[in-house]
Amino acid sequence: MTEYEAENVRTLFQDADLDDVPTTRDLIGPAVAWGSGRRRRDRWTALGVTGAVAAVAVAGVVALRPGGEGGSKAVGPGVSVQNQSTAKPSPVKPIAPALIATRQQELLDSLRPYLPAGDRITCQSMNQMNGFCQLLTFTSPTGTSTAQWNAYNQFYEDGPADTKYEHEHTATAAIPLVSGTIDAPGGNIRIQSTDAEAQINVSEKQSLTDPAALTFHTAQYVFTPTGATDPAKSVVLEQTELVREMPWKGKPQVADAHGLWGFNPTGPVLSPEQFAKLVTAPIFPSVFQQLAALQAQADRQGIQQQSSSSH
Amino acid sequence: MRDEDEFREFAASRQKQLLRTAYLLCGDWHGAEDLVQTTFGQLYRTWRRFRRVEHPDAYAKQALYRCYLTSKRKKRFATVPIDSVAEPAAPVAQTSDERAGALVAALAGLPERARAVVVLRFWEDYSVAQTAEALGISQGTVKSQTSRALGMLRVRIAETLSDIRRD
Numbered sequence: 001m002t003e004y005e006a007e008n009v010r011t012l013f014q015d016a017d018l019d020d021v022p023t024t025r026d027l028i029g030p031a032v033a034w035g036s037g038r039r040r041r042d043r044w045t046a047l048g049v050t051g052a053v054a055a056v057a058v059a060g061v062v063a064l065r066p067g068g069e070g071g072s073k074a075v076g077p078g079v080s081v082q083n084q085s086t087a088k089p090s091p092v093k094p095i096a097p098a099l100i101a102t103r104q105q106e107l108l109d110s111l112r113p114y115l116p117a118g119d120r121i122t123c124q125s126m127n128q129m130n131g132f133c134q135l136l137t138f139t140s141p142t143g144t145s146t147a148q149w150n151a152y153n154q155f156y157e158d159g160p161a162d163t164k165y166e167h168e169h170t171a172t173a174a175i176p177l178v179s180g181t182i183d184a185p186g187g188n189i190r191i192q193s194t195d196a197e198a199q200i201n202v203s204e205k206q207s208l209t210d211p212a213a214l215t216f217h218t219a220q221y222v223f224t225p226t227g228a229t230d231p232a233k234s235v236v237l238e239q240t241e242l243v244r245e246m247p248w249k250g251k252p253q254v255a256d257a258h259g260l261w262g263f264n265p266t267g268p269v270l271s272p273e274q275f276a277k278l279v280t281a282p283i284f285p286s287v288f289q290q291l292a293a294l295q296a297q298a299d300r301q302g303i304q305q306q307s308s309s310s311h
Numbered sequence: 312m313r314d315e316d317e318f319r320e321f322a323a324s325r326q327k328q329l330l331r332t333a334y335l336l337c338g339d340w341h342g343a344e345d346l347v348q349t350t351f352g353q354l355y356r357t358w359r360r361f362r363r364v365e366h367p368d369a370y371a372k373q374a375l376y377r378c379y380l381t382s383k384r385k386k387r388f389a390t391v392p393i394d395s396v397a398e399p400a401a402p403v404a405q406t407s408d409e410r411a412g413a414l415v416a417a418l419a420g421l422p423e424r425a426r427a428v429v430v431l432r433f434w435e436d437y438s439v440a441q442t443a444e445a446l447g448i449s450q451g452t453v454k455s456q457t458s459r460a461l462g463m464l465r466v467r468i469a470e471t472l473s474d475i476r477r478d
Contacts, residue, residue, distance in 0.1 A: 006461055012468065013433045016411035018331045022340050027348040028322045032315055035355030 094301050100131025104294055107287050108136070114281040116140065116274055121147075124259075132298030138239060143264025145239035150292075165200040169193040169217065175243065175267035177219055184223065184276035191272055192220040198246055201261065202253060209247040216261065217243045219268040223279045235279045235288070239268040318358050322351050325368065329375055335430045336379050338419040349382065350375045372435065373445045376427050380446070417467035425460035428453055 101123065108121040115121070118141045123133030138145045171178050177193045196218065199211035217240070224234040241262035246252065254260055262269075270278070278284065326347065333343035333350075353374050354361055364370045418426050424446070431437045431445055432453075439457075443450045 010433045021327045021330045031351030034352040038356040
């Protein structure tokens with residue numbers, strides 16, 4: 001393609017008459033409704049952690065909220081909103097944050113029989129508000145991953161692969177996991193395996209000797225049960241961890257990098273097969289729902305607190 | 312003015328402009344509306360930060376392109392159950408302009424990222440560096456994608472290009 005032909009393409013774009021723009025529906029109202037919901041959720045996600053630990057949409061929570069919103073469907077932008085309820089949630093009796101935290105940990109501990117021996121799921125201590133912990137720490141004998149999970153909906157944000165700082169992972173001896181889809185007992189798992197550069201999670205790359213060093217790994221699993229026709233039946237787990245030390249220039253800019261991001265040289269704590277075993281456990285749906293309800297409760301209490309403090 | 316009112320004002324003033332770009336990316340107006348709505352949602356989510364950026368138009372466009380690429384990446388995996396497919400919407404007249412129609416048809420044959428690169432370079436008049444920044448890819452990738460895309464477009468819109476030459 002010559003410069004002359006490129007210029008012709010430019011001319012074609014310039015001459016294209018797109019003045020008549022048809023609009024068939026309100027685009028702004030539903031977008032504002034969705035954006036407001038996401039703002040609330042954002043407060044619970046990955047405090048102090050950006051980039052590699054992507055914010056995960058809280059799909060099923062809407063349906064599980066106590067106080068009369070049950071049965072409504074999660075709605076996001078890009079879909080015409082027809083039945084979105086605008087009713088305010090009814091008041092719910094507050095629960096002490098400590099009780100929410102205790103109950104959440106009990107629920108997580110109930111999953112231990114379905115985890116590999118020695119593994120445990122706990123709240124990442126620095127990521128707890130109103131008792132609920134959005135970001136979890138998966139611990140194994142070899143290390144830790146930070147993790148989030150939720151039900152899948154179409155507005156779940158896939159982790160960006162092959163962007164400026166994040167790249168498709170190629171198999172290594174330490175981390176053989178690559179992107180793709182595999183069959184698993186009870187369904188299949190879609191895997192996205194990415195590496196991220198050290199600079200993705202720091203505000204000043206000058207604080208690193210090698211900002212482009214691949215120090216993070218993220219594994220995203222989407223488990224879809226066999227025969228499931230509802231996307232919300234799928235469960236998404238995203239695990240991120242440092243796989244090598246951050247290349248700090250001098251004094252570390254993050255006091256506890258392992259605690260903040262997790263650290264496991266062999267990648268995600270849970271393999272896809274181990275994740276499949278967990279999500280197909282008989283108690284998993286109930287635990288998952290109770291966790292979502294707890295989060296909704298904490299979320300609601302946070303909004304009520306904000307609302308009362310702003311008046 | 313409240314946050315939301317401010318945002319609504321901003322969105323309304325940019326809607327048509329974004330819809331045109333979205334139409335070139337998606338190839339149909341319904342898809343364009345979905346994309347712009349998704350973009351508005353993301354922009355409103357970060358409005359408090361976004362309204363203070365130096366070039367809000369560029370930021371909004373960047374969000375649109377990234378939403379487009381994200382949605383396409385998701386669709387590669389998507390399996391849509393029959394019972395969840397909505398009733399088809401009423402058809403919207405695409406475009407009566409012959410050149411625009413030829414352009415959209417030719418763009419539809421390009422891979423998603425190449426399409427985004429071409430629209431940014433030739434519709435938005437972005438430089439290679441600006442395109443790279445908007446899509447979060449390297450300048451080398453922009454150059455190679457542009458070259459490949461133009462090669463494909465040359466074949467697809469050969470007749471239209473001939474008409475331009477004759478004009």
